[in-house]
Every structure is written in C-alpha cells, then in structure tokens.
Amino acid sequence: xxxxxxxxxxxANRSRSxxxxxxxxxxxxxxxxxxxxxxxxxxxxxxxxSYRHTFPxxxxxxxxxxxxxxGVAWRRGPERVLWSTNAIEVTVPATEEERRLVNVxxxxxxxxxxxxxxxxxxxxxxxxxxxxxxxxxTAHVDVTAGLLRALDRDELQAVIAHEMGHxxxxxxxxxxxxxxxxxxxxxxxxxxxxxxxxxxxIRTRSSGGGRGGKKGGNPVLIVVLVLWILSWLxxxxxxxxxxxxxxxxxxxxxxxxxxxxTRNPGALASALQKIEHAAxxxxxxxxxxxxxxxxxxxxxxxxxxxxxxxxxFGTHPPMAIRVAKLKAMAxxxxxxxxxxxxxxxxxxxxxAGTPAT
Amino acid sequence: MFLxxxxxxxxxxxxxxxxxxxxxxxxxxxxxxxxQIDVQLKRRHDLIPNLIxxxxxxxxxxxxxxxxxxxxxxxxxxxxxxxxxxxxAASEGQLTGALHRLLAVVESYPALKATGNIAELQEELxxxxxxxxxxRQLYNDVATxxxxxxxxxxxxxxxxxxxxxxxxxxxxxxxxxxxVPKVEL
Numbered sequence: 001x002x003x004x005x006x007x008x009x010x011x012a013n014r015s016r017s018x019x020x021x022x023x024x025x026x027x028x029x030x031x032x033x034x035x036x037x038x039x040x041x042x043x044x045x046x047x048x049x050s051y052r053h054t055f056p057x058x059x060x061x062x063x064x065x066x067x068x069x070x071g072v073a074w075r076r077g078p079e080r081v082l083w084s085t086n087a088i089e090v091t092v093p094a095t096e097e098e099r100r101l102v103n104v105x106x107x108x109x110x111x112x113x114x115x116x117x118x119x120x121x122x123x124x125x126x127x128x129x130x131x132x133x134x135x136x137x138t139a140h141v142d143v144t145a146g147l148l149r150a151l152d153r154d155e156l157q158a159v160i161a162h163e164m165g166h167x168x169x170x171x172x173x174x175x176x177x178x179x180x181x182x183x184x185x186x187x188x189x190x191x192x193x194x195x196x197x198x199x200x201x202i203r204t205r206s207s208g209g210g211r212g213g214k215k216g217g218n219p220v221l222i223v224v225l226v227l228w229i230l231s232w233l234x235x236x237x238x239x240x241x242x243x244x245x246x247x248x249x250x251x252x253x254x255x256x257x258x259x260x261x262t263r264n265p266g267a268l269a270s271a272l273q274k275i276e277h278a279a280x281x282x283x284x285x286x287x288x289x290x291x292x293x294x295x296x297x298x299x300x301x302x303x304x305x306x307x308x309x310x311x312x313f314g315t316h317p318p319m320a321i322r323v324a325k326l327k328a329m330a331x332x333x334x335x336x337x338x339x340x341x342x343x344x345x346x347x348x349x350x351x352a353g354t355p356a357t
Numbered sequence: 358m359f360l361x362x363x364x365x366x367x368x369x370x371x372x373x374x375x376x377x378x379x380x381x382x383x384x385x386x387x388x389x390x391x392x393q394i395d396v397q398l399k400r401r402h403d404l405i406p407n408l409i410x411x412x413x414x415x416x417x418x419x420x421x422x423x424x425x426x427x428x429x430x431x432x433x434x435x436x437x438x439x440x441x442x443x444x445x446a447a448s449e450g451q452l453t454g455a456l457h458r459l460l461a462v463v464e465s466y467p468a469l470k471a472t473g474n475i476a477e478l479q480e481e482l483x484x485x486x487x488x489x490x491x492x493r494q495l496y497n498d499v500a501t502x503x504x505x506x507x508x509x510x511x512x513x514x515x516x517x518x519x520x521x522x523x524x525x526x527x528x529x530x531x532x533x534x535x536x537v538p539k540v541e542l
Contacts (some may be wrong), residue, residue: 096480102486110393111491112388113499153483263494 032062073180156270165257
C-alpha cells in the first residue's frame with residue numbers, strides 16, 4: 001500500500017470519528033428537544049394554573065449528557081474497553097509466552113514504523129485479539145491467553161501485525177469511540193424503554209380525561225411524535241448496525257497491512273483458520289466491543305456464511321474470503337520471492353527457534 | 358492577463374511548497390528508519406557476549422564457530438562507527454551468517470538447549486534478528502519511496518533545494534546470508 005493510501009485512510013478515519021461524535025450529540029439533541037416540543041404542544045392549551053412545558057430542560061439535559069459521555073468516550077474509551085475485558089497489562093514479561101508476545105509486538109512496531117503500543121493479556125482460553133486507543137501514542141494491543149497458546153511465533157506475529165494495521169490507519173480511534181458510544185446509547189435506550197412504559201400510561205389517562213375532540217388536530221404533532229418514539233426504540237439497533245458496518249470493510253484492509261508488515265500472508269491465513277476452528281466463543285469480550293476483535297467473539301456461525309444476513313449482522317467478513325485473499329497474496333509472494341530477497345526481506349521461520357533472518 | 362499570470366504563479370508556488378515539504382518529511386522518515394536499524398544492530402552486538410559465555414563451556418571443540426562470531430562482531434562494531442551504509446550492511450551480513458552457523462550448532466546439542474538460559478537467549482536473538490530484518494524492511498521501503506519521489510515530476514524541481522540525494526538501500530551482500538539453508542534428511 002502506498003503512502004498516499006495510508007494518509008487518506010487516516011484522514012477518513014479522523015473525519016468519520018468527528019462525524020460520529022457530532023451525529024451522536026445531534027441525535028440526543030433531537031431526542032431531547034423533540035420531546036420538549038411535543039410536551040409543549042400537548043400542554044399548549046392546558047388550563048391556566050396547571051403545568052405548562054415552556055422551558056426545554058429535557059433537550060438541554062440530554063444534549064449535555066451526550067456531550068459529556070462523548071467526552072468521556074474520547075478520553076476514557078480505551079481504558080473502558082480494556083477494563084470490560086478484564087485485561088491485565090504486561091509490564092515486565094514474566095513467562096516465556098509473555099516475553100515472546102512483547103518481543104513480537106516490538107518487532108511489529110518496528111515493521112509498521114509506529115511507537116510500541118502497550119500490551120495486555122485477557123485471561124480467556126479462546127483465541128482472539130483486538131487493538132484500541134485514540135492515536136499511535138495511546139494505543140493498546142490486547143490478546144487472549146488462548147491465542148498465545150494456540151499460535152506459533154509466525155502466526156502470532158501476523159495477528160499482531162493485523163492489529164498494528166488497525167492502529168496505524170487510526171481505525172482504533174473510530175472503533176473505540178463507537179464501542180463507547182454504542183454502550184451509552186444502549187444504556188439510554190434501556191432507561192427510556194422503562195420510562196415509556198410508565199409515561200405511556202399517564203398520557204393515555206390524561207387524554208382519556210376529557211379532550212377527545214382534540215385528537216388529530218395537529219398532523220405535524222402526530223408525525224413528530226411517531227418519529228420521536230421510533231427514534232427511541234430503534235436507536236440501539238441502528239447504532240449496533242452502524243458498529244457492524246464500520247468494522248467489516250476494515251478487516252480486509254488490516255489483513256492487507258499485516259501482509260505488508262510481515263511479508264508473510266500465509267501466516268495470517270493459518271492463524272485465522274486456527275482462530276476460526278477454536279470451538280468456543282470468547283466470553284470475556286462483551287457485545288459492545290465485538291467489532292474491535294480480529295475474529296467475531298460472539299459466535300462464529302454468521303462469519304462462516306456468505307449472503308445478506310451475514311453481510312448485515314456479522315461484525316466481520318466471512319472468514320473463508322479473508323483466508324482466500326491472504327492465500328492469493330501468499331501465492332503471488334512466492335512467485336516474486338526473488339524480488340523480495342532483493343528488497344532485503346526474507347521469510348522468517350523459527351520452528352526450531354533458529355532465526356532465519 | 359496579469360491576473361491569470363498571478364493565479365498561475367500562486368498555484369505553482371503552492372505546488373512547490375507542498376512538494377518540498379513532502380520531500381523533507383520523507384527525508385526525516387528515512388533518517389529515522391535508519392536509526393531504528395542502528396538501535397537493533399547495537400542490541401545484537403550487546404547480546405553476543407552473553408550468548409558466547411552461555412555456550413562456551415559446553416562447546417569447547419566448536420572453537421572455530423565461536424571465534425567466527427566474535428570476529429564478525431568486532432568487525433561490525435568497528436565498521437558501524439564509519440556510518441557507510443554498504444560497508445555496514447556487508448559486515449552485519451557476515452555477523453548474521455556467523456550467528457546462524459552458531460545457532461545451527463547449538464541445535465545439535467540437546468543438553469545445551471535444555472538449560473533455561475539458552476532458550477531465553479535464543480528467543481532474544483530470534484527477536485533481535487527479526488527486528489533487524491523488519492527495521493531493514495522499513496528502511497528500504499521508506500528509502501525507496503524517498504528515492505522515487507525525488508525523481509518524479511512535481512518534486513524533481515525542488516529536489517535540489519531540499520538537498521535530496523538518493524538514499525542507499527540496504528542490500529544483502531554476503532554470500533552466506535543469501536545462501537539457501539541446506540535440508541538434510
């Protein structure tokens with residue numbers, strides 16, 4: 001991949017992150033001020049002395065909450081994602097596995113030309129990995145204990161390279177923000193569903209109280225009301241779909257970048273196959289951060305299939321296609337291995353611990 | 358007419374400035390990538406005495422292999438002070454070759470391999486070799502980009518002003534390093 005591609009990729013991720021935050025706050029402003037407007041319309045001709053909704057405290061409140069939670073997502077997002085997975089940071093490698101992991105991360109940091117991210121291990125037997133962070137300097141790479149056990153050195157290197165690809169083109173910023181904001185929307189959605197049940201009862205009671213003739217008086221009000229309720233109900237689903245859509249295309253790109261860093265696409269293909277064939281889902285990784293992972297942590301059934309449903313609801317592209325693409329790269333790579341030699345890079349094998357440069 | 362000329366000059370100036378800046382950015386990237394290699398090479402030089410000490414006792418009769426490594430290391434340290442890319446590449450290539458022979462020999466001493474120290478050193482050495490290779494890969498990639506850029510059309514006009522010169526690529530010059538490992542069945 002050329003330099004220009006990388007820069008445009010980073011610029012696109014920066015602007016998408018900005019739009020995401022803007023859209024998030026605007027959506028909450030709509031929920032708040034929309035509610036205020038509806039309440040104002042309803043209480044417009046309330047008898048004097050009873051409550052009249054004139055001050056838009058709902059809108060101001062929700063917009064402030066959204067702005068604050070976006071700020072928190074920006075500042076504390078990576079930590080929150082790591083915290084939700086019970087990850088433990090590797091500061092001083094204690095075991096041979098940890099030493100190997102730290103070494104591999106350092107190698108990939110050099111290959112990708114970015115600072116070494118902090119390294120974390122999730123105590124989970126299922127092989128998986130993800131990266132998070134705001135930018136290059138605050139990046140974290142996180143692997144499960146199962147991954148360290150399942151993969152050999154080359155495969156581990158390929159997986160780390162994939163994660164470094166996400167860090168390098170700033171996918172991590174967008175995806176971490178999304179993880180944090182999806183969580184916030186889900187929270188508000190739940191709270192609102194509860195409130196709507198209560199609120200609905202009150203409203204029917206009051207409208208049944210006397211002004212039957214007012215019904216249908218203002219079609220705009222009805223439309224806004226319906227839209228407003230739909231927004232509340234559909235918000236969690238829409239944000240979820242957004243999160244899924246955002247991550248799918250990125251996986252191919254990160255796979256390609258991994259191949260560029262390691263010059264060994266075959267290793268990533270075999271790593272992906274091993275991860276795919278591991279039986280259990282990854283329980284430590286919650287729904288909200290599923291799109292950050294190298295392979296879908298929730299259950300692998302969807303990623304096995306192609307087609308509309310897999311396209312819509314899978315956080316990741318079908319594994320078979322990813323592996324096929326990598327294998328095609330590996331095949332081309334073999335054909336031009338002479339060229340690679342001339343560039344000063346050979347395949348690194350270490351089956352017996354012998355460096356082959 | 359005058360206005361059109363003014364606009365054209367402004368566009369040309371803008372082009373020139375951005376081309377110049379991109380060249381300077383690449384030049385610094387090349388220098389940075391070179392430093393990365395340097396750091397890793399130094400690390401390897403520092404690791405070798407530990408390795409030699411660890412295997413020395415058990416491998417008394419493999420003196421030649423050990424001496425080759427020590428000699429290559431000393432040679433590499435001497436050359437690295439000079440800063441000439443092709444010479445450094447050559448001497449480091451020799452060191453890589455000597456180290457591979459040593460590690461191949463270590464492989465054939467299971468008792469030696471069983472001690473924890475050696476396994477750890479092997480991992481460190483593997484990683485250092487990988488880091489050198491990746492640093493070299495990054496350097497060559499960035500240097501190629503830099504070399505291409507300064508010969509392409511908008512940038513070639515400002516290449517002289519930016520003081521751009523062709524960055525030498527790190528090539529494999531050592532026959533031992535280029536050689537394909539032998540497979541014995």
